[in-house]
Amino acid sequence: MSIILYSLCGAETARPFSPHCWKTVMALRHKGLDFVESPQAFTEIPKVEGGVSKIVPILKDGDTIVSDSFDIALYLEATYPDRPSLFGGEGGMVLSRFVESYGLTMLHMAVTKIAINDIHAMLGPVDQAYFRESREQRLGKPLEDFIATRDAEIAAFPEKFATLRHLLKRQAYLGGESPLFADYILFGALQWLRVTTGSIHLPSGDPVAGWFDRLLDLYDGHARKVA
Amino acid sequence: MSIILYSLCGAETARPFSPHCWKTVMALRHKGLDFVESPQAFTEIPKVEGGVSKIVPILKDGDTIVSDSFDIALYLEATYPDRPSLFGGEGGMVLSRFVESYGLTMLHMAVTKIAINDIHAMLGPVDQAYFRESREQRLGKPLEDFIATRDAEIAAFPEKFATLRHLLKRQAYLGGESPLFADYILFGALQWLRVTTGSIHLPSGDPVAGWFDRLLDLYDGHARKVA
Known part of the structure; x- marks a missing residue:
């Protein structure tokens, strides 16, 4: 087994949730490449492969190490040109x-x-402390402040997909009749939401929900098995 | 001269303003094709080429007639494959x-x-009547109701470009180092605003304004000459 994908998880390694890592998982499956996913806790990532990157995904393919989901997709496209194009x-x-x-x-x-x-609740104690400190600094307020605004954010969420919804009147995927990496880019955001909260918070009749469902079905329902 | 582009104008034929027609103008210039632009008033469009289309752009290339800006771009790409790709x-x-x-x-x-x-003010009397009736029906209120909300719409306008602004931190055009049809798609919206109102309503230091400026400069400043 030559390819290892280091991704992100909380206390349960079986529930990797990073949007960027999900882009890479789908890209690897798209290319039909075998790989082992190695989910890491937030505070373990800086130790991966001798500290090569502070963020996941990190891909190790033989002697090559690449991080960043887009750079990994470019690497896979260049390295495996005979596989389906991303x-x-x-x-x-x-x-x-x-x-x-x-x-x-x-x-x-x-x-x-x-x-x-929800993310905070998924993490082990050491990661919870890291996550709280880094996110509260980045967002400028306590995590608990987001509890009161959550319902309003959920109500406003479907409208964020107006562009994709408009496109899906014309074609089944961003890639046309079949998905491209562009589909996995937006898929990653919804899979992140699904794994961490248990829902994508879109009405079931929404064309965006239908598109997401089709992507969950791909590759033996790989992404659907994680919930 | 074999290619004719039927576009849209108001009382002054020298000031074509349709966003979709501007996409086609830029696509034709991108391909390096000679063409004659024939701007039409709203109510003249149904008479063009025997009534082939209710909307512009309409492209006549020899015996071929194509309407819809995206379909025209696809036609140009297929018909002139040796010219720069769109x-x-x-x-x-x-x-x-x-x-x-x-x-x-x-x-x-x-x-x-x-x-x-502003658009209404640019039109001749017959078109003004058509425009008022069709737009008031579509938008559900009198044109004059948009006067009171105009300043607020202008204030909210720059935020609509958050995605493009984010992209332009990385690359000069949607097409990377040089423009593709995707650039002309969004250019059309801003050129429509510029020709009809005299401004793109973005701060001069905005990367989106810089990108738009670069597109105005292309092809001997063709698009800049219309104002």
């Missing part, structure tokens, strides 16, 4: 960056505001 | 649809709310 060419590669920016600007803060206390 | 391959083609959905869901209603009375 980008569909150079234009797909650069425009996937726009989708990445969409996920980061439109979805990630919304998921954070909904899930932050 | 999509950078199949993946770029499908992901440009996501950018199109982004423009339609995030930007077009915002521009409409800011510019609607």
Whole structure:
């Protein structure tokens, strides 16, 4: 077994939840590559492979180590060109960056505001202390302040998907008739929300929920098995 | 001269303003194709080329007629494959649809709310009557109701570009180091706003304003000459 993916988990290693790591899991499955996922606690990540990266995902493929989900996708595309493409060419590669920016600007803060206390509850004690300190510093307020606003964030959540919902009237995936890495970029955000809170907080008839369901079904339902 | 582009104008034919037609103008320039632009008033469009389409752009290339800006881009890419690519391959083609959905869901209603009375003022009397009736029906209120909310819409406008602004920290264009059709899709919305209101309503230091400026400079400053 040559490929190892270091990802992120809380107290239970069977429930990896990082959006960026899920992008990589789906990219590896898309390429049909065998790999072993090695979920790590937040405070264990700096020790992985001799401290190569402070953040996951970290991919080890033989002697090559790559971190950052987009860089890993680029690496996989260049290294395994005979496997199904993640980008569909150079234009797909650069425009996937726009989708990445969409996920980061439109979805990630919304998921954070909904899930932050759920995430905290999933962690072991050492990680809980790290998570509280780093997130409270980054967000400028106590984690508990997000409890009161959670319902309003959930109510506002479906609207964040207006662009994707509009697109799905035309095509089944961002990649057209079948998914590309761009699909996994946005999938990651919803899988993060699903694993940490138990729901994607979208109405079941929403085309975005249908798209997400189709992605959960891919690759023997790999992503659906984690909940 | 074989290519004719039918576009949209008000009382002055020298000031075509449709966002979708601007996408096509830039796509034709990108391909380095000679063309004649034939701007039409709203109520003249149904008479173009024997009534082939109710909406512009309409492209006539020899015996071929194509309408819809995206379909025209696909036609140009297929018909002139040796010219610079508008999509950078199949993946770029499908992901440009996501950018199109982004423009339609995030930007077009915002521009409409800011510019609607400016557009009305640009039109001849017959078109003014058509425009008022069709837009008031579509939007559910008198054009004059948008006057009171215009300043608030302008204040909220820069935030609509959060995704593009985030991307532009990484790369000069959606297309990477040089523009693709995806750039022209979002350019069209801002050019529509610029021609109809005289401003793009973004701070001059905004990276999005810088990107728009670079696009205005392209092709001998073609788009900048219309104001």
